[in-house]
Amino acid sequence: MKKILSCFSLLSVLCLTAFSAFCAPQTDVYIGITSVGDKRLPTIGMPPFNFSGDKAQDAAVEVRDVMRGDLLFARYFDVSEDGPDFNVKKLSETLTGWARARASYLLAGDISYADPYYTIKLYVYDISTRQPVFAKAFKGTQSSLRRLSHIASDQIVSALTGKRGIADTKIAFSNNSTRHKEIYVVDYDGANLQKLTNDKSIAILPRWSKDGRIFYTTYKYKNPDIFAIDLRGGKIAPIIIRGGLSLIGGVSPDGKALAFTSSGGSNPSIYIYNLETHAKTRITNKASVDGSPSYSPDGKYITFVSNRAGNPQIYVMELATGNTRPLTKNFNWSDSPQWSPTGEWIVFSGRESPYHPMDIFLVDLTGTQIRRLTTDAGSNEDPTWSPDGRFIAFTTTRNGKRQLYLMDMDGSAPHLLADLKGDSFTPHWSF
Numbered sequence: 047m048k049k050i051l052s053c054f055s056l057l058s059v060l061c062l063t064a065f066s067a068f069c070a071p072q073t074d075v076y077i078g079i080t081s082v083g084d085k086r087l088p089t090i091g092m093p094p095f096n097f098s099g100d101k102a103q104d105a106a107v108e109v110r111d112v113m114r115g116d117l118l119f120a121r122y123f124d125v126s127e128d129g130p131d132f133n134v135k136k137l138s139e140t141l142t143g144w145a146r147a148r149a150s151y152l153l154a155g156d157i158s159y160a161d162p163y164y165t166i167k168l169y170v171y172d173i174s175t176r177q178p179v180f181a182k183a184f185k186g187t188q189s190s191l192r193r194l195s196h197i198a199s200d201q202i203v204s205a206l207t208g209k210r211g212i213a214d215t216k217i218a219f220s221n222n223s224t225r226h227k228e229i230y231v232v233d234y235d236g237a238n239l240q241k242l243t244n245d246k247s248i249a250i251l252p253r254w255s256k257d258g259r260i261f262y263t264t265y266k267y268k269n270p271d272i273f274a275i276d277l278r279g280g281k282i283a284p285i286i287i288r289g290g291l292s293l294i295g296g297v298s299p300d301g302k303a304l305a306f307t308s309s310g311g312s313n314p315s316i317y318i319y320n321l322e323t324h325a326k327t328r329i330t331n332k333a334s335v336d337g338s339p340s341y342s343p344d345g346k347y348i349t350f351v352s353n354r355a356g357n358p359q360i361y362v363m364e365l366a367t368g369n370t371r372p373l374t375k376n377f378n379w380s381d382s383p384q385w386s387p388t389g390e391w392i393v394f395s396g397r398e399s400p401y402h403p404m405d406i407f408l409v410d411l412t413g414t415q416i417r418r419l420t421t422d423a424g425s426n427e428d429p430t431w432s433p434d435g436r437f438i439a440f441t442t443t444r445n446g447k448r449q450l451y452l453m454d455m456d457g458s459a460p461h462l463l464a465d466l467k468g469d470s471f472t473p474h475w476s477f
Contacts, residue, residue: 088150089124090117090170093131095155105164105188106157109195113153115235116199116213121436122206123151138176145173151206162187168198170205180205192238212432216476217439218242218252218260219450223468229262229275232450234432234475236464242275243282253304254476255297261285261304263294272306272319286319286326295339295350305339305348316350318365329368340384340392349373349383349392360394360409373413379404382428382472387435391455393419395427395440406440406457419457430475431455439463439473 092114097106117123130143132154144152156167163185170180180202184194193214200211215234220227229243229252243249247265252275254260260275271287272294286292291309295316298305304319308326316330316339330336334354341348346365351358355372358380363370373392374380381404383394391408403425408417420426424444431438436455441448445462448469453460 087122087124089126089148091126091129091144091147091149091152091173092117093127093129093152093154095157096132097156098158101159102157102164105159105166105191106155108191109157109166109198110155112192112195112235113155113199113202116196116211117153117202119213119235120199120203120211122203122209137171141171141173141176149173151179153202164188164191166191166194166198168202170202192233196233210434212434212437215433217430217450217463217473218254218262218476219441219473220250220252220262220471221466221468222471223466227471229260231260232464236450236462239464239466242277251294251472252474253294253297254474255301256299256477257301258476259301261294261297263292272304285321293337295337296341296348298341299343299345305341305350307337307339316348316363329363329365330370338382342385343387343389347385349385351380351383351394360392360396362392362411371413373409373411374416375413378402384430386431386455387433390435393429393431393438395429406438408455417457419453420460423460426451428472430473432475433477439475441470441473 095106095110097103114125118125126147126149129147129149130140133140141152150173152171152173154169158165166184168182169178172179184198186194196213199213203209203211212234216231218229218231221230226246227248227250228241228245229249230239230241232239245264245266249262249264252260252262258277262273263270264273267287269288270291270293272285272292273282274285275282291314293307295305295307302321306317306319307314308317313333314335314337315328316336318327318329332354334352336350336352339348339350347362349360349362352361357378359375359377360373360380360383361370362373377396378399380394380396383392385392391410393408395404396407397404404427405421406419406426406429424442426440426442429438429440437452438455439450439452442451450463450470450473451460452463
């Protein structure tokens with residue numbers, strides 16, 4: 047069993063009220079990400095947020111700081127603080143000052159407090175038209191301020207670009223800081239760490255469902271079983287237990303099925319588990335080790351790893367027909383493929399020879415384009431996509447221990463997600 051698990055390592059809240067104020071956000075404005083040589087990104091001016099009462103002062107600073115980080119991370123905008131304070135009674139003068147500062151938009155905020163709730167009022171003005179393009183209010187308690195800020199950032203990104211934001215997303219992962227591997231979640235920006243399990247064993251491979259549940263594999267009952275964490279209900283329940291090896295791979299886009307690796311046959315194979323009927327269907331049956339399945343965004347295909355041709359390589363299968371083809375052929379080792387949300391790429395970890403560490407690669411659906419994303423920076427594994435397909439989280443040993451990192455989908459701008467105790471493994475980004 048230990049040999050099989052090594053092969054797959056992986057063959058390896060709040061009360062919220064939001065309401066429109068005096069305008070509907072525009073949706074016909076598109077701002078793309080610029081590259082070298084393109085025009086500069088549009089700038090959002092962010093003066094200090096106003097506040098009413100001493101109790102709201104710290105909240106105003108926190109909300110603004112979180113939103114500033116969100117908007118900068120999104121890469122759709124630059125953010126400037128070099129302009130006049132917001133004064134609604136001198137709106138024209140304020141907008142003129144930010145126009146001189148070459149801002150395209152002005153984001154203003156006003157925070158008030160009435161025990162136990164904070165009210166966050168946010169306004170975005172188009173500097174060129176001098177018209178409001180976003181105006182909303184959010185209400186919540188002290189503990190909800192960070193999430194309210196993320197939600198507001200995502201709504202502003204959507205209003206100004208037509209694109210979804212990812213500030214209100216989380217990354218689930220396994221960590222061994224307690225001397226056991228347990229499941230944790232952290233906000234996309236590395237804040238708000240939460241421990242979800244206390245199995246006191248080996249809990250790995252968290253996989254989000256679109257309904258907010260997290261499925262994972264655990265040795266809680268001395269066997270690699272699949273459990274589900276219901277974050278809303280605060281419950282953890284077994285899904286597939288005492289059936290030999292059960293390594294979760296992915297959840298179908300409609301949330302009705304799991305793809306997982308099972309040792310129910312002569313060799314570890316890929317199975318589909320129907321969460322409604324509880325039926326298990328074996329979909330690979332080769333004299334090989336097959337594992338690490340991941341669904342395509344439309345749910346019609348899976349990608350997985352198999353050593354059927356020798357060394358572990360990446361494969362794609364059409365579920366309706368069973369037709370299967372390889373995407374890689376020349377890697378010494380391949381592992382952990384994950385389908386991009388856009389359907390264009392599959393990210394995976396691999397090495398080109400036994401003398402190379404594991405790195406992160408992209409392969410297209412024809413198998414003709416393979417792009418290396420990491421190099422000469424420790425062992426890099428367990429890649430997972432952001433829900434907008436623009437970023438990748440992964441684990442790396444470049445600083446000694448295994449840590450969570452983020453990078454752009456082209457491999458640029460790698461950075462530490464959070465400086466956590468222990469080693470971290472098998473991250474998965476929420477939808």
